[in-house]
Amino acid sequence: MAFDSHQAGYIALAEFRYRIRHFLNASERAARSAALEPEQYQLLLAVRGMPRGQSPTIQALAERLQVRHNTVVERVDRLAKLGLVRRVRSRSDRRVVIVGLTARGNRVFEKLARMRLRELRQVGPELVAALGDVVKAARRLGTARRKN
Amino acid sequence: MAFDSHQAGYIALAEFRYRIRHFLNASERAARSAALEPEQYQLLLAVRGMPRGQSPTIQALAERLQVRHNTVVERVDRLAKLGLVRRVRSRSDRRVVIVGLTARGNRVFEKLARMRLRELRQVGPELVAALGDVVKAARRLGTARRKN
DNA sequence: CTTATTATATCGTTTAACGATAGAATGGGC
DNA sequence: GCCCATTCTATCGTTAAACGATATAATAAG
Numbered sequence: 362m363a364f365d366s367h368q369a370g371y372i373a374l375a376e377f378r379y380r381i382r383h384f385l386n387a388s389e390r391a392a393r394s395a396a397l398e399p400e401q402y403q404l405l406l407a408v409r410g411m412p413r414g415q416s417p418t419i420q421a422l423a424e425r426l427q428v429r430h431n432t433v434v435e436r437v438d439r440l441a442k443l444g445l446v447r448r449v450r451s452r453s454d455r456r457v458v459i460v461g462l463t464a465r466g467n468r469v470f471e472k473l474a475r476m477r478l479r480e481l482r483q484v485g486p487e488l489v490a491a492l493g494d495v496v497k498a499a500r501r502l503g504t505a506r507r508k509n
Numbered sequence: 510m511a512f513d514s515h516q517a518g519y520i521a522l523a524e525f526r527y528r529i530r531h532f533l534n535a536s537e538r539a540a541r542s543a544a545l546e547p548e549q550y551q552l553l554l555a556v557r558g559m560p561r562g563q564s565p566t567i568q569a570l571a572e573r574l575q576v577r578h579n580t581v582v583e584r585v586d587r588l589a590k591l592g593l594v595r596r597v598r599s600r601s602d603r604r605v606v607i608v609g610l611t612a613r614g615n616r617v618f619e620k621l622a623r624m625r626l627r628e629l630r631q632v633g634p635e636l637v638a639a640l641g642d643v644v645k646a647a648r649r650l651g652t653a654r655r656k657n
Numbered sequence: 658c659t660t661a662t663t664a665t666a667t668c669g670t671t672t673a674a675c676g677a678t679a680g681a682a683t684g685g686g687c
Numbered sequence: 688g689c690c691c692a693t694t695c696t697a698t699c700g701t702t703a704a705a706c707g708a709t710a711t712a713a714t715a716a717g
Contacts, residue, residue, distance in 0.1 A: 365619065367619070367622070367623065367626075368557075370622070370626050371554065371558040371622055372556050372558045372625060373560075374554060374558055374562070374622060374625060374629075375557070375558020375559070375573070376558070376560070378551065378554065378555075378558075379573055379575070381529065381533075382573060382574065382575040385529075386575050392604050398672090398673085400673070400674095403526065406519065406522060406523050406526065406632070407523055407526075409516075409519050409523070410519040410520045410521075410522055410523020410524065410526075411520075411523070412520065412589070412608065418695085418696095419695070419696060419697095420694085420695065420696085425523070425527055425713095426530065427527070427530040427531060427534050428673095428674070428675090429674075429675060429676085429696075430695080430696070431674085431675075431676090431696085431698080432673075432674055432675075432695065433696095434697060434698085435673075435674080436673090438697095439647075446613060454682075454683070454695085455681085455683090455692095456681070456682045456694065456695040456696065457682095457694095457696085458681070458695080458696065458697065466696095471513065471515070474515070474519055475515065475567055475650065477522060477568065478515075478518050478522060478643070478646060478647040478650045479647065479650065481522075481643055481644055481647040482640070482644070482647040482648060482650070485643070485644035485647060486644075488640060489637070489640055489641070489644070489646060492633070492636060492637060493637070493676060495626070495629055495633070496629055496630070496633035496634075496637065498626060499626040499627065499629040499630040500630060501628045501632060502623065502630070505654070540703085546703085546704085548704070548705095562658085566664080566665095567664070567665060567666095568665085576704095576706090577705075577706060578664080578665070578666095579665085579666075579705085579706075579707090580669080580704075580705055580706075581665095582665065582667085583666095583667095583705080584704090584705075586666095590673090592662065599715070602663095602664085602713075602714075603712085603714090604663065604664040604712070604714070605663095605664065605711060605713095606664080606665065612701045651673065655670060
């Protein structure tokens with residue numbers, strides 16, 4: 362087994378990861394440039410970028426951010442202390458907390474989000490290319506030995 | 510300011526993040542299913558997926574993983590203790606350490622990497638779609654009229 | 658041969674995420 | 688109405704990865 366026949370796939374996979382990491386790192390730097398922890402910006406984004414019709418409750422945010430609910434509670438605590446978000450108890454179900462951005466939170470968020478969208482105009486094509494490569498490699502993996 | 514004109518862009522951005530997080534979480538679960546920390550699998554991938562012609566030195570790996578070099582040192586320590594990688598001093602420059610997978614490391618890595626490629630056959634299209642959306646939104650940001 | 662640079666390693670600190678746990682509000686079955 | 692299970696949010700102690708600062712060794716430059 363001198364060289365695995367999937368070597369090209371591994372390289373494509375690693376390259377994809379590299380591009381993602383680059384993208385995420387740039388995002389983290391942007392967040393810190395606004396005196397925010399990266400995770401705090403992610404929370405703001407999740408609140409403002411909630412799919413239409415859904416409310417940014419603690420639970421819903423946990424799902425969107427793919428973290429445990431208590432992690433969201435902690436992030437909201439920190440952002441509330443910074444005056445960027447506020448908790449609003451739901452009228453219909455008083456167990457539920459709906460997270461909203463303050464005016465200041467909105468200003469900070471929009472500045473950052475637009476930076477990120479601008480960045481994506483630049484690196485978007487590279488991400489698309491890397492993703493395309495790895496998906497192609499993944500398909501080759503499938504056709505090598507057809508069993509489904 | 511009932512609704513920001515970039516609202517669709519924020520949703521696209523959040524959706525893209527959600528898909529990425531999903532992908533990364535699945536990767537982390539896969540790593541743990543092999544009794545590895547997610548970051549340890551990432552190191553294995555970076556070693557085996559190094560661009561052709563480049564050696565997986567501590568420095569090069571730090572660049573590829575987008576972390577500080579001492580972080581790579583620590584990851585290598587842990588993986589070496591598990592018997593999955595080994596350090597090899599470069600002959601030409603004895604400051605340099607080249608990281609290599611052991612036979613066991615290769616077996617573990619290949620199992621995981623193939624799982625990940627298979628997963629990408631499934632969710633690849635969703636990632637492509639989300640990325641396409643956000644890049645489109647980013648382009649609109651550029652061409653939109655600059656009000657307020 | 659002296660100094661600067663590059664590459665790796667060590668150590669103490671920080672902090673976000675987590676599991677476990679608790680408590681409050683709601684709903685279903687009767 | 689009442690009990691019990693469920694749902695939603697909050698608290699607390701622990702863990703572990705990443706980092707900055709620092710150290711050591713090899714090499715290059717002058």
